[in-house]
Amino acid sequence: MLYSCFYRNKLRKQYNLVGGGCGDCFRHCCCETCALTQEYRELKNRGFDPSIGWHANVERNQGLAMAPVVEKGMSK
Template identity: 70%
Template structure:
């Protein structure tokens, strides 16, 4: 894994264990993904989806990246 992935995972784990609300961190990645691929939506709905059902939101993002050609087993470097 690359350093950026490890840092992001570490921050997520730290927030999860210290506050119990990692959704406030992960919703920013949803916004970033949405803006990068010009997907309709807004920051408010990104945060609401993560706060209400984070596992569902993370699965949606995973499927979207997989659909766009990312191989999650290869360091998340981009489409193959």
């Protein structure tokens, strides 16, 4: 459950989705099935097929698969 909560947060950051923080963990604690269904639907709407796995989706959707967003760290 804890792992899926962090994945939801990553999904939000990657696609600039509204929400996040404590709300994501709360949704997974109260109803993990609902939270996972929302994530599945979001990926399907973006052209991914979660049932075939990440690597197969990257090969299938070369133009759709995005690299993780790199956040700038501390600077000099």
